[in-house]
Every structure is written in C-alpha cells, then in structure tokens.
Amino acid sequence: MTGLLGSMPATIYEVAQKAGVGIGTVSRVLNNSSQISPQTRARVLQVIDKLNYQPHAMAQGLARKKSLTIAALMPFFTGHFYVELLKGIQQATARHKYDLILYSIEDLHDKDFYLKRALQQRRVDGVLLVSLPLSDAYAKEFQRRKLPLVLVDTSHADFDSFTVNNQSGAHAAVQHLIRLGHKRLAMITGHRESKPAQLRYTGFRRALAEAGIKLPEGLLISSDTLSGESITLNDGFNKETGYRAMQKLLQLNGIRPTAVFVASDIQALGAMQAMQESGLRVPEDMALVGFDDIELAEYVGLTTIKQPMFQMGQRAVERLMALINDPNSPRQHRRIETELIIRDSCGAKKEIKHKH
Amino acid sequence: MTGLLGSMPATIYEVAQKAGVGIGTVSRVLNNSSQISPQTRARVLQVIDKLNYQPHAMAQGLARKKSLTIAALMPFFTGHFYVELLKGIQQATARHKYDLILYSIEDLHDKDFYLKRALQQRRVDGVLLVSLPLSDAYAKEFQRRKLPLVLVDTSHADFDSFTVNNQSGAHAAVQHLIRLGHKRLAMITGHRESKPAQLRYTGFRRALAEAGIKLPEGLLISSDTLSGESITLNDGFNKETGYRAMQKLLQLNGIRPTAVFVASDIQALGAMQAMQESGLRVPEDMALVGFDDIELAEYVGLTTIKQPMFQMGQRAVERLMALINDPNSPRQHRRIETELIIRDSCGAKKEIKHKH
DNA sequence: ATGAAAGCGCTAACAC
DNA sequence: GTGTTAGCGCTTTCAT
Numbered sequence: 141m142t143g144l145l146g147s148m149p150a151t152i153y154e155v156a157q158k159a160g161v162g163i164g165t166v167s168r169v170l171n172n173s174s175q176i177s178p179q180t181r182a183r184v185l186q187v188i189d190k191l192n193y194q195p196h197a198m199a200q201g202l203a204r205k206k207s208l209t210i211a212a213l214m215p216f217f218t219g220h221f222y223v224e225l226l227k228g229i230q231q232a233t234a235r236h237k238y239d240l241i242l243y244s245i246e247d248l249h250d251k252d253f254y255l256k257r258a259l260q261q262r263r264v265d266g267v268l269l270v271s272l273p274l275s276d277a278y279a280k281e282f283q284r285r286k287l288p289l290v291l292v293d294t295s296h297a298d299f300d301s302f303t304v305n306n307q308s309g310a311h312a313a314v315q316h317l318i319r320l321g322h323k324r325l326a327m328i329t330g331h332r333e334s335k336p337a338q339l340r341y342t343g344f345r346r347a348l349a350e351a352g353i354k355l356p357e358g359l360l361i362s363s364d365t366l367s368g369e370s371i372t373l374n375d376g377f378n379k380e381t382g383y384r385a386m387q388k389l390l391q392l393n394g395i396r397p398t399a400v401f402v403a404s405d406i407q408a409l410g411a412m413q414a415m416q417e418s419g420l421r422v423p424e425d426m427a428l429v430g431f432d433d434i435e436l437a438e439y440v441g442l443t444t445i446k447q448p449m450f451q452m453g454q455r456a457v458e459r460l461m462a463l464i465n466d467p468n469s470p471r472q473h474r475r476i477e478t479e480l481i482i483r484d485s486c487g488a489k490k491e492i493k494h495k496h
Numbered sequence: 497m498t499g500l501l502g503s504m505p506a507t508i509y510e511v512a513q514k515a516g517v518g519i520g521t522v523s524r525v526l527n528n529s530s531q532i533s534p535q536t537r538a539r540v541l542q543v544i545d546k547l548n549y550q551p552h553a554m555a556q557g558l559a560r561k562k563s564l565t566i567a568a569l570m571p572f573f574t575g576h577f578y579v580e581l582l583k584g585i586q587q588a589t590a591r592h593k594y595d596l597i598l599y600s601i602e603d604l605h606d607k608d609f610y611l612k613r614a615l616q617q618r619r620v621d622g623v624l625l626v627s628l629p630l631s632d633a634y635a636k637e638f639q640r641r642k643l644p645l646v647l648v649d650t651s652h653a654d655f656d657s658f659t660v661n662n663q664s665g666a667h668a669a670v671q672h673l674i675r676l677g678h679k680r681l682a683m684i685t686g687h688r689e690s691k692p693a694q695l696r697y698t699g700f701r702r703a704l705a706e707a708g709i710k711l712p713e714g715l716l717i718s719s720d721t722l723s724g725e726s727i728t729l730n731d732g733f734n735k736e737t738g739y740r741a742m743q744k745l746l747q748l749n750g751i752r753p754t755a756v757f758v759a760s761d762i763q764a765l766g767a768m769q770a771m772q773e774s775g776l777r778v779p780e781d782m783a784l785v786g787f788d789d790i791e792l793a794e795y796v797g798l799t800t801i802k803q804p805m806f807q808m809g810q811r812a813v814e815r816l817m818a819l820i821n822d823p824n825s826p827r828q829h830r831r832i833e834t835e836l837i838i839r840d841s842c843g844a845k846k847e848i849k850h851k852h
Numbered sequence: 853a854t855g856a857a858a859g860c861g862c863t864a865a866c867a868c
Numbered sequence: 869g870t871g872t873t874a875g876c877g878c879t880t881t882c883a884t
Binding site for chain 2 (some may be wrong): 877880
Binding site for chain 1 (some may be wrong): 550551558572575586597606619796
C-alpha cells in the first residue's frame, strides 16, 4: 500500500495527499486547531490512523521552537533520596507528555558542560537543577535566555526552588524525644559548615529551648571535631563519624544522654554499632532518632525523619511546567515539610508506636 | 555586540557572516569535514568561540536524520538493581556524547505508548528495553524501521540482549556451600513459572549433581507452593515467601538442611527472620547464600551472588552504539557472569572469608 | 577549498 | 475553513 516508501514513517505530506487536503489542514487537525469542518477532520484523522502517522518530534520542535523536553541535572544517585526524587520527576514529566533528559553530574566540570548543553544546544523547554549550587554566571544566562529553571534541594534568590525544611524536621525529631520523657539529650551531626547540618542543629536547639531544656557541654558532636579516615566524606554524614561520635558520648560518665538526635540515618547506624559493641541496647539504654529514612532505617527499626522526595520531584516538575506555560509567574521558594516515621529506636512511653 | 538578537543563541548564519564565509563552510568545520584550509577553519573556530555558538540539536537532527539521543525504557527502580543499571547506562551514554531519555514503565500500557513514541516520532537513534518482554508485533516494527534495539535483562531471538547468567550464578552459590562441607542442602526460590527462578534452580541442581548430592523430597520450596498474602508479589521473590519457606524447612525434623540457597536476598532476609524467631543462628545452625546483593545484604552479612548491573548497563549501551554505527553488525546474546560475594552467612571452613 | 541552494518535516502567517 | 508558502537551523549535494 505504501509502496516503496513502506519502510519509512509517513510524513504530513502523505497524510495530506491521501486525505485530499493540504498539509496545513493536516497540521491543524494535529494541533486541534479552532475551526476545521468536522468532516475533513474526520477524514484526516482516519488517514492518520491508517498510516499510523505520528508527527516527527524534531521537525515539530524546530518549527515550534519548543522541544517538549526538559532536562534534569543531578548528582547521580547517592541512594534512596535521589531515586525517589527521580521517580517523582519522571512521573510528573510523563504526565505532562514531556520527555525527560537525564544529565548526571559527577564533578563540577560536568555541571558546566551540561548546563551549557541544555542552554544552547539541546534547547530544552526547562531545566531542573538538583542539589547543585547555581553560579551567578549561569543564573544570568538563564534569565537572559528566559529559560525556565527550578532548583531542587538547592536555592538561589532569583529562581524557584524546592528545599526540605531541615529545621522543622529536626525540631519534630527532638520534640518526639522530649514528649517521650527524655530530658538529657545529645545530638550527633555532620560538618558544621554543612548547611543542612546547621539547620538541623537550629531545629534541635529550638525544640530544646521550647521545652526549657539546656544542652550541657559535650553533648553536641559535629563530624569535623572527630578524627578518622572518612571523617570528611559526604559532609561528615557517614557511618564512621556516627560510630566515633557515639563512642565519645559513651565515655561521658555521669552526664551520658538518654536520647540522641542523629542528624543522618547513616550516622545513626554507626552510632548503633558503637552502642552494640559496648553492650548497650536501643532504645533501652539510649533512644535514637535519625534523619533521612534510608532503606536500612526500616530494617533496623530506626525512628527517623523522612524527606518526601518523590513528592518534591513531582512538585518541582509541576512548577517547571507552570513556568513554561507562564514565564512571568511569580517566583516561589517552597519548603517541603518532612515526616516523622516512628519505629522502635525510641521505645514507647506515652506514644503509640506505628509499626511498619 | 550581537545587537538586538543578543538574547537569542547564535545561528550558523551569524557565525558565517562574522567569519566572512558561507554557512556551508561553517557546517564543514563543525563536522570537521575533510578538506578545509587551516586558515578558514581557524577563523571560523574563533568566531564560534567568540559567539559561544553551539549547533541546535533539533535542526541538526532534522537535517541529519539523527538525534544523538537514545531512550531507555525500564520499569522504575525496584531498588539497587535498576539504580546500578541506570548509572551504567547513563555513564556510557554520556561518554558517547549522546543524550538519554528515560521512559519509565509502570504498566503495560505505558510500554506500548513509549515504544510507539520511540519508534515513530524519531526522537531517538536507538532504544534500550530493560526487563520487559518484547512482543512480536513490536519486534517486527523495530526491524521494519531498522531502529537499533538492545534488550537488557530480557531477551528475544531477533535482537541483541544482555542477561545475567542466572544458572552459573546459582551454581557458584551452591558450589560455595558444598566446598564448605555442606551435604544436606535446600533451596528456597520464587514462583516456578519465573524464568530466573527456573534457571537458578537448574544451577542448583547442576552443582548438586556434580558433587554427587541428591536433593531429598521437601527441600525445594517455591513461592507458589506457599500460602500467604503477598505470596504472588514480584514473582514470589519477596520477604514473606522467604519467611514462610524457612518456617517450613524448620519443621522438617531429622532431614533439616545444614545450608540453604535462597534464590533472592529479599527472601533470605525473610528466612533469617524466621530462623531468628526460632532461636536459630546464621551460620551456626544453618548457612545461607542469597542472590542479588541488595543493599541490606551487606548490612546483615549475607553471602550472595552479585549481578554486575552497572557493567551490564555500560555494555548494553556500547552495543547499542555499535548497532547505531553499523546496523548490520551480527546479533549478540551476551550472558553476564555474576560474582560471589562472600560475607558471614556461611561461616568459614576451608575458605578464607572476604570481609567487606 | 568553498559558496549557493535544495531539502529535512513541520508550524504559522497569509491569502482566498 | 482550507490551501499555499515562508521559515525553523542545519547538512549536503552541486557547482565552481
């Protein structure tokens, strides 16, 4: 039927010809333009269907100056956090019938390269920048090009952003401990220069202050005050720092805390190991709350703060789509609230445990 | 300098004009064509650099009938396996200077939709289909269109594929147990209809046969012979089936096995839980080997079979690129070998343990 | 070696 | 309403 051209996909010309109309008409029904007589529209649609015609994405993109594609630049997968985020992004993108190009950033050189690519070459309709700081040079570039940009887990005054509310998350964690009756609390966290570490610390202090509890000396342990090989890894949020920090806490006789807020689950795991080696049990000897809700947290029954990354990914895409459709939509900086996941590491006092 | 057009990216025309050459010439240096005088080439390159010019991907794609993009269709992330795979895919794709469009398949309707999209809209130069069976209808379609396709973790006679060698992996796992001196072995696995389950079983049998060991009745437990809610989940590879299967094994007095090969780590976790509840210890009371090397495996010290997904992703992309460059390249069905990761769940006999 | 011109498949402005 | 035509930004003959 399709003759010699049978193996090549149909073009708008063939559709037009078979339907006995001009290509403009076909284009119109494709974009379901305002006024087309129902008859011709039906006829064209029929041919389209018969030829199994689908418009050529690049030709459309070129003519329309739109790609129906967005790019996500993200550091590749340090676990759960990014996987969930990517899922959310992917799903929302698909729902809008957009394609998602994934650029993974392993070092800062990559970032530049891909940013440039997204900006100039690939002409995506919008970009999502995840966890990476946006330099002023690129900020200007995005503005000049009027290319919609949404930041996720990072921020910049001039662009829309979605970040986790670290402070209120930490606050909720500590409040939970306090509600359970704990009065002598400690905190283990990452490097003091780390922004999340700072915010989580603020939340911790705030919760203590509200309960009229003060933090004795030595009950706050930041990674950078420790010694050890991998101390600097991942902003101090790693198993070894958790382990060493807990060892330090355990040496505190007399003022040993009854509960500790560990600013990351991975550190909490290290802390648990240290406790175990000292013959101490969680939560009997010491209650623990983590932060992140990594996969292992569920397995070991660690009560923790979950960051709703899936949702964050979705919302970021929704926002990006809104910006694509209305570039003048006012800037929004959204702070996503966390969720307290209660498991076994704090024991139960007046609380009902939610077992998963 | 760029005047009113300053906010739009430069085109090949502007480059040509500023360099005092025709657009054809610019195009030639862009594609570093054979013969261009070093001088003009230098001059053009200089202008390109000054204008910060980068070719427009869609225009190039349209003219060249190539998109420099591939698509990966995959069921979205059931953990580690897919994350590693995606990392490998992403990295190899980037190395070839291709872009990666990610289509996530949540149900079979998605699969159809995206397959059609990739196939007809000519957005991509090749596709990677992961873990999903390819229907004959689409197989024909890919052939007709001559669109390069590589299957990963799934296969079809007519297309290149990369799959894990389930059989030899299982064989290695069981051989390990046998070398450790175990003579009474059992196996816990997923549904009997599951292809991986079948292959792993074959590997198990082969290892036993080679050692002259026979499998007494009742020492092979498939998920579909169990009862319980989530028994059917994920082809029977889930925690509950592992748990129940182990319970069943534990009821076997007299012929209780000293070691069991569990065909998935997640089931091994369930099995361990059942043992723990019965006051039994791993490996003292029973040795365990899993399959998959999920994240938790390391945490609980489970000896297991690792599937090198990162590598598989990379190789699949390499193959796809080869096909894109030479569509007539002969078909290859690659079987990727697994790796035995020795941890603590088998104890040590004559073996040296590799501790991670 | 290089300029001119004809597409690539589509959209959109312009006629009628 | 619908056909015609001029681009979109590039590659690629075809001349020269």
